[in-house]
Amino acid sequence: MPFTDRVRIHVKGGDGGDGCLSFRREAHTPRGGPDGGDGGRGGSVLLLADERTRDLSRFRGAVHHRAERGHHGQGGKKRGAAGRDLVLRVPPGTRVVRDGEPVAELSGEGQTVQVARGGDGGVGNRAFRSSTNRAPRTTVPGSAGEATWLTLELRLPVDVAIVGLPNSGKSALLNALTGASAPVEPYPQSTREPAFGPLPSEDEARLFTVADLPGLAADGTPRPDGHLEQLERASVVLHLLDAADPEPAEQRLARARAGLGPFVPEGARVAVVAMGCPPDERPAWAELAVDADSGEGVDELRSLVLRGLGGE
Ligand SMILES: Nc1nc2c(ncn2[C@@H]2O[C@H](COP(=O)(O)OP(=O)(O)OP(=O)(O)O)[C@@H](O)[C@H]2O)c(=O)[nH]1
Numbered sequence: 001m002p003f004t005d006r007v008r009i010h011v012k013g014g015d016g017g018d019g020c021l022s023f024r025r026e027a028h029t030p031r032g033g034p035d036g037g038d039g040g041r042g043g044s045v046l047l048l049a050d051e052r053t054r055d056l057s058r059f060r061g062a063v064h065h066r067a068e069r070g071h072h073g074q075g076g077k078k079r080g081a082a083g084r085d086l087v088l089r090v091p092p093g094t095r096v097v098r099d100g101e102p103v104a105e106l107s108g109e110g111q112t113v114q115v116a117r118g119g120d121g122g123v124g125n126r127a128f129r130s131s132t133n134r135a136p137r138t139t140v141p142g143s144a145g146e147a148t149w150l151t152l153e154l155r156l157p158v159d160v161a162i163v164g165l166p167n168s169g170k171s172a173l174l175n176a177l178t179g180a181s182a183p184v185e186p187y188p189q190s191t192r193e194p195a196f197g198p199l200p201s202e203d204e205a206r207l208f209t210v211a212d213l214p215g216l217a218a219d220g221t222p223r224p225d226g227h228l229e230q231l232e233r234a235s236v237v238l239h240l241l242d243a244a245d246p247e248p249a250e251q252r253l254a255r256a257r258a259g260l261g262p263f264v265p266e267g268a269r270v271a272v273v274a275m276g277c278p279p280d281e282r283p284a285w286a287e288l289a290v291d292a293d294s295g296e297g298v299d300e301l302r303s304l305v306l307r308g309l310g311g312e
């Protein structure tokens with residue numbers, strides 16, 4: 001299942017159960033009083049932040065989510081049972097957008113948000129008895145559960161984003177920096193999905209997340225569904241350029257910058273890295289040079305990244 005960070009779903013709370021119209025019928029009480037019970041309330045739809053959920057792909061092809069309806073009231077003063085809530089598990093970092101407006105964010109493990117309220121239960125005729133009306137035939141039906149369209153957007157806590165034109169060494173650098181095992185291939189756009197790796201702080205007290213975001217096409221435009229939105233939380237952005245590419249670096253830089261511009265968060269530390277180049281041959285356009293094969297330059301880059309994260 002492809003990595004999914006944006007889905008549109010429809011949620012509906014359960015309708016409330018109806019109130020019941022009933023009169024007591026027993027052999028020795030021929031004209032028993034009203035005994036219709038109330039309806040139960042409908043279940044609500046909740047979102048629950050669950051760290052074991054990787055992304056929003058479980059909602060692909062599962063658009064409609066409806067909580068159980070409340071049960072109807074019954075004779076003998078029996079109240080209908082409430083409908084069960086429907087709990088949808090989402091990864092922490094999921095934002096809930098309704099009519100284009102963010103309405104909630106599930107940031108921490110175990111956090112819940114109600115997104116569609118269940119309807120209220122109706123009222124049985126027993127509730128309407130009074131001194132003037134001993135045989136009321138009035139009941140109130142349950143009310144409808146709330147229904148709404150929502151967009152769920154996942155923003156992973158990406159601390160360090162690796163970006164660049166296709167085949168610039170993004171996956172190779174992710175592996176060198178974090179020990180991940182993203183496939184490295186000698187042809188462009190071999191990585192179609194973001195890949196992630198952990199980077200410990202110097203004192204190992206914290207684990208930062210590094211992401212290889214292969215969202216740029218060769219012409220520098222963002223690929224549709226390229227997930228560059230995941231840059232949003234990055235404090236450090238590593239912009240890679242293949243040192244061996246014959247096309248002038250300035251041209252490639254400009255092309256990639258135009259595409260990345262709208263996604264790079266304000267205040268992020270952006271570093272241009274020449275890939276496939278020993279540090280002592282660093283070209284003027286790069287801040288650092290790294291050879292992922294030999295490992296040269298990786299330690300310097302790690303230090304720069306940790307400084308940028310404030311973790312050193
Ligand atoms: N010698 C050398 N080769 C490198 C280095 N980094 C990447 N390469 C080579 O460049 C090619 C592309 O590397 P990848 O890591 O797959 O590049 P990418 O940016 O992830 O590419 P796509 O995901 O396909 O867009 C591979 O053949 C790598 O072996 C490096 O530091 N040194």
Ligand SMILES: [Mg+2]
Pocket residue numbers: 170171172183184190191212214
């Ligand atoms: Mg790659």
